Each structure stands twice: as C-alpha cells, then as structure tokens.
Amino acid sequence: MLENLAGLDRYLFCSINEGWSRPPLDLFFGLFTNLGQGWLITLLGLAGLYLFDRKNFPKNFLVIAAVMLLGNWFVHLIKSWVARPRPLHDPGLGAIEAEAVKTQVLGWLPRWTIPLQPLDPRVIAGRFAELHIVGPKYGWRSYPSGHAAAAFGAAAALIYVYRRWWSWLLLVPAALVGLSRIYVGVHFPLDVLVGGAIGAVNSVVLLAWWRPYTGLGLRRPARRRPSVSPPGQPLVMLVAGEASADAYAANLIAAVRRLRPGARFVGVGGERTIAAGLRPIGKAEEIAIVGFTGVLTGLFALRRIYLGLLRVMDADRPDLLVCLDLPDFNLALANQAKGRGIPVLYYISPQVWAWRTGRIATIADRIDHLVPALPFEKDLYERRHVPVSYFGHPLLEINRPQYASREEARQAFGLALDRPVAVLAPGSRKNEIKYLAPVLAETARLLAAREPRLQFAVPLAPTVDEGWVRGIFAAAGVEITYTRGDFNDLLAGADLGVITSGTATLEAALAGLPHVIVYRGHPLNYAIARRVVQVDKIGLANIILGRTAFRELIQDECRPEIIVESVLALREGPEREAVRQACGELRRLLAPGEVSTRVAELALSMAAERPTGKTVHGE
Incomplete structure (x- = not known):
C-alpha cells in the first residue's frame, strides 16, 4: 500500500510539475512560493494583525509568533527523522543530483528575479526529462514541507483569532503556496499536504489551549446577555485570593445578602468567604502566588481553577463578576467575562501606581466599575477615564477589636x-x-x-x-x-x-x-x-x-x-x-464609611442592569 501511495505521489507531482509547465506560471509560482518563507510570513502577519486588531496587536503577535516557531521546529524535527529526498534527488524519478547554477534565462526580467526564474536545463546534465525546477536548489530533505506548514499555520491562526467570513479567504494564498512548492519541483504533494496539516493543527491546538488566558479572538457582544437567574436570586462570581481580600469578600457577601437575601455566590475564596456562603471552585491559597518562581510552582493549580471558573461562566451565566486584588489572574478572567457579556466590578484595585502603570489601559478596557481602597487612587483612575468610586478602606470595618482593653x-x-x-x-x-x-x-x-x-x-x-x-x-x-x-x-x-x-x-x-x-x-x-x-x-x-x-x-x-x-x-x-x-x-x-454596604449596593445595581431572559429554576 505504501508503494502505491508513493507511486501516486510521484504521479501527481509529475502531472503538476511538468503538465502545468508554462513560462507565465513559472514566474507566478516562483514569486508566490516565497510567501511561505518565515520572514515574509512574519511581515504579512504583522500587517494583518495590526490592521484588524490594533489595540491587541503586541500580545496577539507574540502569541501567534510563538505558535508558528513551535510549528516550524516540529516540522524540521520530522524532516530529520523521516529524511525523504526531494524530487531532484529521488531515485524513483530517475533524477541525477547536479549543482544548480543560477543563470538569467529570461533576459527581459530584472536581475533580482534570477533566484525565481527556471534553472537553465543545460546546467543539470542527464536529469530526468520531466523534472521542471524553478528557482534555487533547496536542501536534501523534503518531507514535510516547511513552507506549506508556515502558510497554513499562519492562515489557521488568523482564522482562529478573528473568526470572520473574510478570514477563511486566507486559505487561498496558503493553498497557492503549497501548490507552488510542487510546481517549482522541490516538494511532492504528500509533503505539502502533511506540512499544511501540521501547521494548521499546531496553530489551532496551541491557540485553543492558550486562548482562555489571552482572550485571542474574544469579541465583545454588542449588548449584555440576558440574565438566567431566578427573580431576587442574582448569581455573583467572586474571586479573592489574599487573606485580607478573603475578609473583605466575606463582609461584602454579608452586605449583599442583607440587601438581597436570595443572592448566590460562586468563585474562589478562603475560609471566611466560604463560611459566608461562597460555593468554591478553588481555594484562595491556591491562587495567592507571589513572584516568578511562585507562578511556576503553582501553574497547574492556577490553570485548573481558571478553567473551572470559565466553565461556570458558560454554564451558569453569572450576573456579575467581582474581582478582589490578584491583578494578573483577575484581569484575564475579567476579559473573559466581558467577552461573555458579564459586567465586571473590581474591588480593591491593582497597585498600578507601584509598578506596571500601563495596566490602567487594560483595566479601563476590561472592567465596568472600580472601587479602590486608597484615597489617592480615585484621582489616578479618574484621569484615565476609568469609572471609579471611593468609599473608604474596608480594613476599617474589620479592624474593630472585640475586646474593650x-x-x-x-x-x-x-x-x-x-x-x-x-x-x-x-x-x-x-x-x-x-x-x-x-x-x-x-x-x-x-x-x-x-x-x-x-x-x-x-x-x-x-x-x-x-x-x-x-x-x-x-x-x-x-x-x-x-x-x-x-x-x-x-x-x-x-x-x-x-x-x-x-x-x-x-x-x-x-x-x-x-x-x-x-x-x-x-x-x-x-x-x-x-x-x-x-x-x-x-x-x-x-x-x-x-x-x-x-x-x-x-x-x-x-x-x-x-x-x-x-x-x-x-x-x-x-x-x-x-x-x-x-x-x-x-x-x-482613611475615614471609615459603610464600605461593604455601599459596594454591595453598587454590585446589585450592576447585576440588575443585565436584561432579564428566560428564567432557569432549580439551580
């Protein structure tokens, strides 16, 4: 069977390589085949990402570039392992290896087109008559095609990210790159098919794995999705990782339930929050991580909890997401919530005044309202047009000793x-x-x-x-x-x-x-x-x-x-x-006010802004 497949592969190669041979096609495919080169794919990808998603351009490009590099490494690994010769060196075609000399065959074209022109047949002595070589001679290994992998990988990545009708048109130039590799005589059809499949599958699988953490291709809905909560029973997703945030969150839950006894809570918290009525998806200590080394050691727990929260978003459709501190984790989660039409309240804002001030733009994009704990933070966010309210520091509510002396x-x-x-x-x-x-x-x-x-x-x-x-x-x-x-x-x-x-x-x-x-x-x-x-x-x-x-x-x-x-x-x-x-x-x-009560009122008003949809009972 493998011999029959190899024979069919050679037959299709000869049909395209020799059967389609025309001077205009030599020029067309000679130019088009270079679209599969890594540096050119990178430039085209830069242009596409910048044109259609300028705001998220740096992040999108870095993620897609990393995916493409990994795919390229995988293709070259397979090439080294399989070691299939190119058509020029394939004994099955009867070809004889010869040094490819670049000569200007079509004198009416500029000199920069020399590498793209057909090789002069006279410089390949004794070669198989039907073998038609266009452009420079490549290395010995053929399977799979790196150009096809790059072209289809880039097309699949952009299709996955943007998910619009026009993005599917990117398969046309990718297919032409693959076809050109056969026409110019450097790859068999099977090389192209496998290379294209590897590139596309690699891009989709890795981006699907990475998408929840970046929001790649996550389009914000034109309006908020309808609530499915029973009347008087809003569902609030709450994430608090620090010990102090756990105390603030517990007070907030109590304040919300004083105003709306039927309110329900799900998310991440510590002992106090869970005791106050939170249905835990994860424990606070699992996501309360500090520093680069802490992230490395706690990565699997972070991923498990994060994906668990996304599943709850999709299945239960919370009426509100309340984030407390933990900026990296919570801002990624807020991005996913906004993409699902869920309003976001950030309580205890990230300390952008201390480091990474550029996060203010991210915060403005991903949240609906911010409640900082420090007085000077209100002016900082107002200057950047972030919806913000300051009610005092919640610590003054819990910092009340129960002993008189x-x-x-x-x-x-x-x-x-x-x-x-x-x-x-x-x-x-x-x-x-x-x-x-x-x-x-x-x-x-x-x-x-x-x-x-x-x-x-x-x-x-x-x-x-x-x-x-x-x-x-x-x-x-x-x-x-x-x-x-x-x-x-x-x-x-x-x-x-x-x-x-x-x-x-x-x-x-x-x-x-x-x-x-x-x-x-x-x-x-x-x-x-x-x-x-x-x-x-x-x-x-x-x-x-x-x-x-x-x-x-x-x-x-x-x-x-x-x-x-x-x-x-x-x-x-x-x-x-x-x-x-x-x-x-x-x-x-830090003059005290009824901080938890005022935040609870704000949270309930934000949850109430969601339109009412079909009520789901028995949750």
Missing part, C-alpha cells in the same frame, strides 16, 4: 498582663513564610536574650499550616503563642511588632501598634521587582502618608540583628511617639 485581649490569648508583647507576623503566603519565618525565629531568640521579659505572639493566616510554622520557630528556643484568625485583637493587646509587608502592616498601623516592616523573598523575584517597581516604599501606611513613618527592612537589610535594634528603638522615646502620631494621621486619612 489591652488587658482583656491579652487574657483572651493567654498572655501575661505584666509583660510586654511583640507580634512577629511572617505573612500569609507560603513563599513569604519560607523566607521570613526563619529570620523572625532568630529575631525572637536575640530579642529574648536582650529583653527576657518580652513575650512573643505569631499570628497565622487561616490558610497556613500551623505545624510547619511551629517547626520553624521551634529553632528559636523561646516560648511563643500562636493565634489564628483574630489578628486585629492580637494587635490591640501588643506593644511592638515585626510585620511582613502587605495589608498586615496597614492593619498594624490602624491599630496604633509601633512596628517595623520586613520583607525577604527569592533573590530572582527581588531582582525582577527592583527593576519594575516604581515606588521607593513598600509599606502601605508609608505610601499613603508619603513618608517613611515605619521603618522598612527589605531583602539584605532584613537580618535579625538589624531587626532587633529597630524594634528596641520603638520601646519608648521620641521614635515611638512619632510612630503613634503617624498611626492617628493614617486613621484620619
């Missing part, structure tokens, strides 16, 4: 009333704890040696493995009290703090606790951050105040001996008083 708080945690308390907060993410917990453990040992009366408390986020943290701090050899889920109450009973950079530092400042801000991470992540971060402070309180009111010890400065001296300086004196004054100033800047 410091003594009562200490009694609740089993801490001595007559000894000062130092809070050592190692963070809420695994990567933070991995690098900071050993530093804080050694800090505790040194502090205990300097101040024997000092007692230590380590707060644990709900998502953290307590046994793991206890094992790290055990090396300090000092008594430590561990708490979970009641950070604000612990702060109310403390005298000093060493707090990992993040929302916890703002909580400590609002609680009036003198503290030092620390951070240490993977050296690669830190090196990248130094190049992209555009602010000179990492503590939220310092950023809001516009000065370094709370000392920051980052990376190489985050050493136990330096931390100890910084903490002891806050025991008493002018430095402690200056920090306390800064805490009061911060509370005035």
Whole structure:
C-alpha cells in the first residue's frame, strides 16, 4: 500500500510539475512560493494583525509568533527523522543530483528575479526529462514541507483569532503556496499536504489551549446577555485570593445578602468567604502566588481553577463578576467575562501606581466599575477615564477589636498582663513564610536574650499550616503563642511588632501598634521587582502618608540583628511617639464609611442592569 501511495505521489507531482509547465506560471509560482518563507510570513502577519486588531496587536503577535516557531521546529524535527529526498534527488524519478547554477534565462526580467526564474536545463546534465525546477536548489530533505506548514499555520491562526467570513479567504494564498512548492519541483504533494496539516493543527491546538488566558479572538457582544437567574436570586462570581481580600469578600457577601437575601455566590475564596456562603471552585491559597518562581510552582493549580471558573461562566451565566486584588489572574478572567457579556466590578484595585502603570489601559478596557481602597487612587483612575468610586478602606470595618482593653485581649490569648508583647507576623503566603519565618525565629531568640521579659505572639493566616510554622520557630528556643484568625485583637493587646509587608502592616498601623516592616523573598523575584517597581516604599501606611513613618527592612537589610535594634528603638522615646502620631494621621486619612454596604449596593445595581431572559429554576 505504501508503494502505491508513493507511486501516486510521484504521479501527481509529475502531472503538476511538468503538465502545468508554462513560462507565465513559472514566474507566478516562483514569486508566490516565497510567501511561505518565515520572514515574509512574519511581515504579512504583522500587517494583518495590526490592521484588524490594533489595540491587541503586541500580545496577539507574540502569541501567534510563538505558535508558528513551535510549528516550524516540529516540522524540521520530522524532516530529520523521516529524511525523504526531494524530487531532484529521488531515485524513483530517475533524477541525477547536479549543482544548480543560477543563470538569467529570461533576459527581459530584472536581475533580482534570477533566484525565481527556471534553472537553465543545460546546467543539470542527464536529469530526468520531466523534472521542471524553478528557482534555487533547496536542501536534501523534503518531507514535510516547511513552507506549506508556515502558510497554513499562519492562515489557521488568523482564522482562529478573528473568526470572520473574510478570514477563511486566507486559505487561498496558503493553498497557492503549497501548490507552488510542487510546481517549482522541490516538494511532492504528500509533503505539502502533511506540512499544511501540521501547521494548521499546531496553530489551532496551541491557540485553543492558550486562548482562555489571552482572550485571542474574544469579541465583545454588542449588548449584555440576558440574565438566567431566578427573580431576587442574582448569581455573583467572586474571586479573592489574599487573606485580607478573603475578609473583605466575606463582609461584602454579608452586605449583599442583607440587601438581597436570595443572592448566590460562586468563585474562589478562603475560609471566611466560604463560611459566608461562597460555593468554591478553588481555594484562595491556591491562587495567592507571589513572584516568578511562585507562578511556576503553582501553574497547574492556577490553570485548573481558571478553567473551572470559565466553565461556570458558560454554564451558569453569572450576573456579575467581582474581582478582589490578584491583578494578573483577575484581569484575564475579567476579559473573559466581558467577552461573555458579564459586567465586571473590581474591588480593591491593582497597585498600578507601584509598578506596571500601563495596566490602567487594560483595566479601563476590561472592567465596568472600580472601587479602590486608597484615597489617592480615585484621582489616578479618574484621569484615565476609568469609572471609579471611593468609599473608604474596608480594613476599617474589620479592624474593630472585640475586646474593650489591652488587658482583656491579652487574657483572651493567654498572655501575661505584666509583660510586654511583640507580634512577629511572617505573612500569609507560603513563599513569604519560607523566607521570613526563619529570620523572625532568630529575631525572637536575640530579642529574648536582650529583653527576657518580652513575650512573643505569631499570628497565622487561616490558610497556613500551623505545624510547619511551629517547626520553624521551634529553632528559636523561646516560648511563643500562636493565634489564628483574630489578628486585629492580637494587635490591640501588643506593644511592638515585626510585620511582613502587605495589608498586615496597614492593619498594624490602624491599630496604633509601633512596628517595623520586613520583607525577604527569592533573590530572582527581588531582582525582577527592583527593576519594575516604581515606588521607593513598600509599606502601605508609608505610601499613603508619603513618608517613611515605619521603618522598612527589605531583602539584605532584613537580618535579625538589624531587626532587633529597630524594634528596641520603638520601646519608648521620641521614635515611638512619632510612630503613634503617624498611626492617628493614617486613621484620619482613611475615614471609615459603610464600605461593604455601599459596594454591595453598587454590585446589585450592576447585576440588575443585565436584561432579564428566560428564567432557569432549580439551580
């Protein structure tokens, strides 16, 4: 059977290569065959992507170029493995290899057309009479055709991305490129068919895999899709990955249900959000990832949760998507929601003022309304015409200790009333704890040696493995009290703090606790951050105040001996008083309002803007 297929392949080759041979076709196919060259495909692809989707041009081009390069590598791998000779060297055609000399046969054409002209038959002595060569001689390997793979790969990629009637016309030039490879005598028909199939399938499969993360070809609907939720039971998709965002999201769910008791919630959250009534598609700790190395280790969990959320979007058609923090994950998800006609509310905006300010344009394109947590962010977004409302910082709602006095708080945690308390907060993410917990453990040992009366408390986020943290701090050899889920109450009973950079530092400042801000991470992540971060402070309180009111010890400065001296300086004196004054100033800047209630009202109004469609019961 294989012999019959090879015979048919040679027969079709001769029929096209010799049977169609005409001087005008020599010129036409000689020119057209170059469309399959990589550099020319790249230029044409650039022009097409820029012409039809200028806004997403850089991202679309990078993704499609990566797909094309992978397809080209795959084709050359098969060529090396199969090693089928080109028609010029194929024993089945009786051809004899000869050196191809470029001569100007058609003297009336410009010299730049020499590589495209037919070879002078006189320079290939004894060749098979029916073999018709146009253009330069190529390498020995023939199967599959790289030109056909590139042409059909580019056509399939553009068809997949744009999905419009005119995009299917791109198959015509791709087919002509494939046909030209047979006509000019460098490929058999089977080479072209297999090469074209590899290019097209490679493009479609890889783009289909990658599309959910980029929104390639995702066209926004002219209007929002009708709601399918029962009356009075809006379905809200909510994504909160950080420990602080989990608390804000739980308050928001409670506020929405006070206004609309039948409201339903689905998405990603932590223990508080799930306890408040969220149907989880994934856990917050699975997507709370920091840095380049964190993304690599958590990639499969991110993909699983992300695709799970997209399936819910398609099956249940939520009335609203509410995103809290996690900009890279949430902005990709917001793009998919907008493409499905689902309104998007971003609560706790990305810190674009710190790094990657270009994301403001992305935010403006992908969301319907933004609720920032910091006062200066409102003006920043308004200047870029992003719909924005500022209601205050939600931290002030949850930063309300349940104990009336410091003594009562200490009694609740089993801490001595007559000894000062130092809070050592190692963070809420695994990567933070991995690098900071050993530093804080050694800090505790040194502090205990300097101040024997000092007692230590380590707060644990709900998502953290307590046994793991206890094992790290055990090396300090000092008594430590561990708490979970009641950070604000612990702060109310403390005298000093060493707090990992993040929302916890703002909580400590609002609680009036003198503290030092620390951070240490993977050296690669830190090196990248130094190049992209555009602010000179990492503590939220310092950023809001516009000065370094709370000392920051980052990376190489985050050493136990330096931390100890910084903490002891806050025991008493002018430095402690200056920090306390800064805490009061911060509370005035972040004047509280009924933040969760006002965000809930906004969320319900956005969900209500969706037109009502056929009601689906029994969900």
